[in-house]
Amino acid sequence: MSAISNLTIPDLLHARAQADPEREALIVHGGGSGAFGARPGSLTFAEWDRGAAEVARGLAGRGVGRGDRVGLVFGNGDWIDYAVAFCGVTAAGAVAVPLSDRLAEAEIDAALAHCGAATVLRPGDLPLGGGAEPKAARPGDVAQILLTSGTTGRPKGVAATHANLTFGHGGRRRPFAHSAHLAHAFPIGTNAGQTMLVTALSAHPATVTLPRFTPGRFAALIEEYHAGTVFLVPAMAVELLAAGVQDRHDLSCVRLLGSAAAPLPAPVAERLCTAFPRAAIVNYYTSTESYPAQTIMMYDPDRPGSVGQAVGGGTVKIATAAGEPVPAGVTGEVWLRSPAAPRAYWADERGSREVFRDGWVRMGDLGRLDEEGYLYLVDRESDVIKSGAFKVSTLHVEETAHECPGVREAAAFGVPHPTLGMSVALALVGSVTPQELRLFLADRLAPHERPARVVLMDALPRNHAGKVDKRLLREGAR
Known part of the structure; x- marks a missing residue:
């Protein structure tokens, strides 16, 4: 596969539906099926592909075409309808703007206005059929605009092309082949959630989630589905440990427990090793702007503060604000680069020039590299x-x-x-x-x-x- 993907999101979905039509793709444990899926709370790849095609034709019937932005406002119990809607929007050649329904209406309105989204889809309001066959999306077309977390200022829209989202997917190898089920509790409208959605298109395990995270429910889900792969954020890890779920549930099925979206404190990682006795505890460091560039670190008590090394053909450097590298051991700005098509801020050329430079992304963090290329974060610059x-x-x-x-x-x-x-x-x-x-x-x-x-x-x-x-x-x- 070339460094720049020549695939689109609809390409990935259609190919998987052809290869594994009756295989479960998504499961929402305890959630309703919505408009799609023959089994409540479950969606096969064939159902996903057919539903996305229906939504694409329905959007075309509403006059939505290539480059038009479509807001998707869904809750975590609506993952199945959301997944169909997202793929339907991209199949129509339009741009998906994923938003959690937990945001305040003023925040949703501001995000939609920023992206110029004239059409908004919500649960129970999905257009099904009725239009002409939409024009196919191209790899270089923008597929989504994702809002940043806004922890250091007003949220910004980050645009990602199909080529960016599909990078690393579509090969013969199915990621996480050690698992029959992959469990996560990431919210819709986040970079972590979107990563899980695209991963579901190519990974071996079925992706299972739940409408609302609580430590007991999530641990029970892991045990019931014998999930071999689990993804969460550090706050969820802390809640699981505080609730002592390992004393009431058998978590020995987990082989990989991944933490993303925020730094995982080393003491928390150490306690996770006890709670999940057969799992590798892995920390993922990336951002909405830089993905799929990332560093990955399997917890190592000899390097408790490191977030790892760059993977997937990516590169990390510590540099000045101008991008000039500094020596190993010296603190500076963290920059990441991926061989994938880069992202950019939507309708913000000045902001893009400050953050995205020649394939590199300024992470907004301070850090240092050791002699072996392991990254240690010092702090958010702000x-x-x-x-x-x-x-x-x-x-x-x-x-x-x-x-x-x-x-x-x-x-x-x-x-x-x-x-x-x-x-x-x-x-x-x-x-x-x-x-x-x-x-x-x-x-x-x-x-x-x-x-x-x-x-x-x-x-x-x-x-x-x-x-x-x-x-x-x-x-x-x-």
């Missing part, structure tokens, strides 16, 4: 706390706090200080007291890294992608 003459890594503070017994979750952030400019604050979820935590950290953190303020919370504020919203933490601490 999260670094400048306290007096020092720069404090919030990731380092959080990682150290997670080592304290009784800490379930920790998020460090900066708050104003009258003389230092900024000082460290720590939002904490768990059974430990602020006094106990400060005592634990006293000889583990430098004076300028120790939290001047500890805020006890029932839960950390997160966006719909599962990432901690530090802007809300900063605003709440004022």
Whole structure:
């Protein structure tokens, strides 16, 4: 297969439907079947292909054609109808704009306006047939516009072509062949969720998810389907461990447990090794802008803070803001590059020029590479706390706090200080007291890294992608 894919999303789906027509592709455990699927909560590849073709013709009948943007507002219980709608939109040559129905209506309206989406599809409102056969999409056509998480500013639309989305798919090898089922709980409208959707088109296992994540339900799903591959975000991992699901469910079926969308603290990864005794715990580092460029790290106690090496023909470098590489061991900006067709911001040429350069993507993170090419993140560039003459890594503070017994979750952030400019604050979820935590950290953190303020919370504020919203933490601490 060439470096740049010559396939489209409809190509992938149609080829899989021809090869495995009656094989289950998607399962929503406890979810309704919606408009598609002969079995409740299940969709075969043949049903997926037929449904997508019907939606494409229905959109053509509504006058939707190549390049038109179509909003897709669906909830996690609607994965089957959503998958059919997404592939139907791309089969019509149009551009899908995936959005979670958990977003506020104002956020949905702003996203649709930004992308210029004149048509919006929701559950129960899918056009079926009635139009002429749409013109086929081309690999270089934009297939989706995905909104960023917005943790460091207003969400931006990231455009990806068919060639970008299908890169690495369509070969004879079926990924995750060790599994009959792949379980995940990623929300619709996120890069992780979209990755699972496209993966379902080419992977060996059927993809199974559930309408709403709870630790007990997700563990029961893993056990019932004997899932060999599991994907989650770190927040879900923390909830699974806190609930002690490994004491009530047999999780020995899992061979690969992947964590994505946010850094996985090493203490959490270590506890996952015990809860999932036969699984490789793997951390995936990427972004909506850079995918499929990514680094992958199987948890290694000898490299507890690393997010791994670049894979899939990609490259990682540490460089200046101008893109000039810096030596191993020196902290700088993290840049990723993939051989796939690159992404770009939608209707934002200035923003694209700042982030996307000659195939490289500025990740917005600070990090360093060791002599063997392993990447270590220092912090989000926007999260670094400048306290007096020092720069404090919030990731380092959080990682150290997670080592304290009784800490379930920790998020460090900066708050104003009258003389230092900024000082460290720590939002904490768990059974430990602020006094106990400060005592634990006293000889583990430098004076300028120790939290001047500890805020006890029932839960950390997160966006719909599962990432901690530090802007809300900063605003709440004022």
